Amino acid sequence: MNMVRVLERTGADVRYDAKQTCCGQPAFNTGYHDESRDMALHFLDIFDGDGSDYIVAPSGSCVTMVKVFYGSLLELPEEYREKAERVRSRVHEFTSFLVDVLGKNSVGAEFHGRVTVHDSCHALRELRIREQPRLLLRNVKGLELVEMDAADVCCGFGGTFAVKHASVSTAMTEEKVESILRSGADVVTGVDSSCLMNISGMLKRRGSAVRCMHIADILGGSGS
Amino acid sequence: MTSRTPIIPQNLKLLVEERIHDDGLRGNIRRATHTSLGKRAAVVEDFPRWEEMRTTAHDIKKHVMDNLAHYLELFERQATEAGAQVHFARDAKEASSIVCGLAREHGERVIVKSKSMATEEIHLNPALQQSGLRVLETDLGEYIVQLAEEPPSHITAPALHKSRGEIGRLFSEQLGIPYTDDPEELTAIARRVLREEFLQADVGISGVNFGLAESGTICIVENEGNARLSTTLPKVHIAVMGIEKLLPDAESLGLFLNMLGRSATGQRITCYTSLITGPKRSTEPDGPEQLHIVLLDNGRSTMHADPKLREALYCIRCGACMNICPVYQKVGGHGYGSVYSGPIGSVVTPVFMGEQAAHDLPFASSLCGACADICPVRIDIHHHLLDWRHRMVEGQDGPLLERIAMRLFTFTALSALRFDLAGRLARLFAPFLKHSAGGMRLPVWSETREFPNLPEKSFKQLWKEDRERS
CATH class of the missing domain: 3.40.50 (Rossmann fold)
Incomplete structure (x- = not known):
């Protein structure tokens, strides 16, 4: 909740979609791409077009999974590539969001x-x-x-x-x-x-x- | 330490366990790798545009690999024109039999070798010995591991795992001399022994650091002068060269020499850089009468045909990724069991030795990525390890329990309801796993570390309560 407090202190309107679960990194890292892909698609379905401007996570490795590995090292089906592209540009690690995006x-x-x-x-x-x-x-x-x-x-x-x-x-x-x-x-x-x-x-x-x-x-x- | 477990990748776990608690070994590796890294950092500063140089080096290697057939043909033509005899070897066995054939034909007494990983890869020394030939490693580090009957533990510093005391004892036992651990004395002793042998040798075998396609020239870098002796004194010189060692021309060599010495040993340039174009010419007083260049494929064309793996052929074998790797620093090269150890070794070994044999290698990494950051030719080493993990799981399946766990977790994570329920169940049963000092007891993990208790409430619950309050 502390991340939420800090974000709200900067004036952000914070939302949380309770349908979210896991980005799929543990499976991906261990070589299980099929399992990881299922979770990635679930992630993209939830976050793409959810009406928010940014997706912020207090984890460099989860953000890496989405921002770097989705669609590159983890192959995604054709119909998800654009979704992944849109989500990738909106997802930020917490401190990088504060400093690089908000300029704080x-x-x-x-x-x-x-x-x-x-x-x-x-x-x-x-x-x-x-x-x-x-x-x-x-x-x-x-x-x-x-x-x-x-x-x-x-x-x-x-x-x-x-x-x-x-x-x-x-x-x-x-x-x-x-x-x-x-x-x-x-x-x-x-x-x-x-x-x-x-x-x-x-x-x-x-x-x-x-x-x-x-x-x-x-x-x-x-x-x- | 001398290991009884055969140093092959199938034994990875055993080899690691034999080494991980050896403080002496860890100290030796730590001192050596940190010395190299420190020197490297100092001389990389010569170039404020080092990062751009890495990109250029990457691009040159990419260009050569994308036009490999052209450069191979050009190299072969130019080398032949210069009087060298070029041989192609499809695999390790073929390469080894070509070299053994040549050595038997020309060698009666002793064969001197300068440091070469390609000849380690094709297991040349045992093959030569089986042919009844005496083969002597002349690089000091290689000489040491040959005396110890061990493979090299690092691609540029073969005896890096040994302390000077261990080397002193080895020399004393094997050469029958009084013990000393003075590096200069030990070097002088090795030099005395080796000089005699150089004069006796009728065949010299070397590796190749770079092959220049425009002129058919081979380039060998070294610090001891032994490679120069090995390639000039005997009447026949055989060079074994992986087909990925090609560069277009001398101009690109300038860049790579600047990067190789700095990345490998923190040297601006190595003490000797030999450029060899053909054998001795009729106008020259000395040099070998014959130069044979054995071009080695051994899986490289498989890597070349694979759009992802092709990048691994850019490697110039500097060893910087080993020096910086926290895993390598803990277990050393023998811990991997493969000829090429460390991060890049785990990328190329599944091709050189087969996926079955190398199955565990890509998993023996925390994927920290320090290797990719230091690589002078910008190979994304840790991403290749990730790719290999996938290939291994896809091709051979992971352990049964792991597969079940992954499927179960995925099934759970595909529905928020199931995910919540799993969280609730975990919280319900966690107290039964309770261990000392407020932590849970987990297999393996809890042997050396505590595992935190699960928080009483999930983020989801906290969020809900928070929103209800406001």
């Missing part, structure tokens, strides 16, 4: 703490989102932004990779967690819940007090 540097938020940003791979390399979250965080009252080393290195999640190659995934997450701990931050944030769930899982296992928070919860939250 600040959303008038307040948060007390030392915060570091983890760059999620899809957001960083498919959507080129790097500065947007940092810009918004720098303008949060009371927030101190610190950079970890290797912020742009993968956290090791990778969807089914985390289970198929759990030991390699774990080794990658360990390095990420060590970078976070070295940064001295008490909160790690990012634009993707899945990476944060992974990182948080190991921080908790280690008994660390460092918290993982989605950037929407910092920008729209209660302040600490």
